[in-house]
Amino acid sequence: MTPGFVAALLFGLFLLFIILRVPVAFALALACIPVFFLEPRLTPILLLQEMFRSYNSFVLLAVPFFLLAANLMNAAGITDRLIRLSRALVGHLPGGLGHVNVVVSMFFAGISGSSTADAAGIGSLLIPQMKKEGFSASFSVAVTACSSVMGVVIPPSILMVVWGGLMSVSIGGLFLAGIIPGILIAGAQMATVYIYARRHGMGLHTRATFRELAGAFLGAALALMTPIIIVGGIVGGVFTPTEASVVAALYALFLGMVVYRTIGLRLLTEVLYDTGRFASIALFCIGTASAFGWILAYFKVPAALVAYVQAMDLGITEMGFAVAIAFLIIGCFIDAIPAIIILGTVLWPVTQSVGMHPIHFAMIGVISLAFGLVTPPYGLCLLISCSVAGISVKRVIKDVAIILAPMLAILALVIVFPSISLWLPRMLMPQFVN
DSSP: OOHHHHHHHHHHHHHHHHHTTOOHHHHHHHHHHHHHHHSTTOOTHHHHHHHHHHHOOSGGGHHHHHHHHHHHHHHTTHHHHHHHHHHHHHTTSTTHHHHHHHHHHHHHHHHHOOHHHHHHHHHHHHHHHHHHHTOOHHHHHHHHHHHHGGGGTSSSOHHHHHHHHHHTOOHHHHHHHTHHHHHHHHHHHHHHHHHHHHHTTOOOOOOOOHHHHHHHHHHHHHHHHHHHHHHHHHHTTSSOHHHHHHHHHHHHHHIIIIISOOOOHHHHHHHHHHHHHHHHHHHHHHHHHHHHHHHHHHTTHHHHHHHHHHHHTOOHHHHHHHHHHHHHHHHTTSOHHHHIIIIIHHHHHHHHHTTOOHHHHHHHHHHHHHHHTSSTTTOHHHHHHHHHHTOOGGGTHHHHHHHHHHHHHHHHHHHHOTHHHHHHHHHHOTTTOO
């Protein structure tokens, strides 16, 4: 079987199963099965072997522990403290709560690494308040959903952990690379909120006093130590990314049970159950996506794609836009983690052939996949935010598009100017980032 035939068969069957509303993890596995019967050198037992091999990874332990840290932070009431600090910092601007929503998402992203936890935790608190302040329900949902995607861009990021583990890229370097693009995305969203507030006549609010600001900062200080501990520990070589995820979970547990005393044994049991449930879904997707990707590699689909791209003589910028488009499209239909395993591993040698830096490639992929969290039909963060607000996805699409437009401009800047994502890693981790 030729690489083109195998790629058409795999992706065609996968798309068919998605249309039939088969869960993504099962659709990936089912799409692989016909290939094992058509190729006499392969047996179906290889599907299970490849799934097991993908699970036998120390780095992947970081996924459930970062999820646990995010859920513990939500349960401990950390979100309330971050909102209070954000309100003291930017609440006086026109459209105050819209800016608060963006800033608190940026803070929460630096603590949890989970966009869905951000959308659920912050949305339930801020969407009702934003509606009372004069924002429409659709714009409130759009701001909440779009700002939550910073959870996968600003470190620590679960997607970056998976990416680094799969493609042997420095996870510390990836974490540093996400800081400046994440801040730029937050700035673009705040500018959009500002324009909205001005057009709808939302006036200025009372500026917080220095005493109020200091009190809010002290209240959130222990929570804000989380990204410093995680990123600083990894960059400084104190612990590995997996160990960092365990430290984050233990630190969140310490804050919730000892310092704030908001988590009891009953609530802890619920948090552990929810974390196990969501982690099992993500990890099962990793297994089936790994088998899918192995088949593509076995039939030399990436090599065929490299030869095709080399014939086109694309430069780094052109290749960057091609990568972004591919990830933007696939991110609309499946979760980011299987998308990384399937598409990322295929495009990896292609980007190497044109001289693209591995961290630059990773940032283009991660930012592009972040859009998939708020674009239908997948759009998990959008679905969560709509559920919180009690409105349909159709009513929100226009406002989501308004907020995504400047975010696309930031993605284009990251593609055209690689130094936006590479400057910090090269400065702080030159031994790992050339």
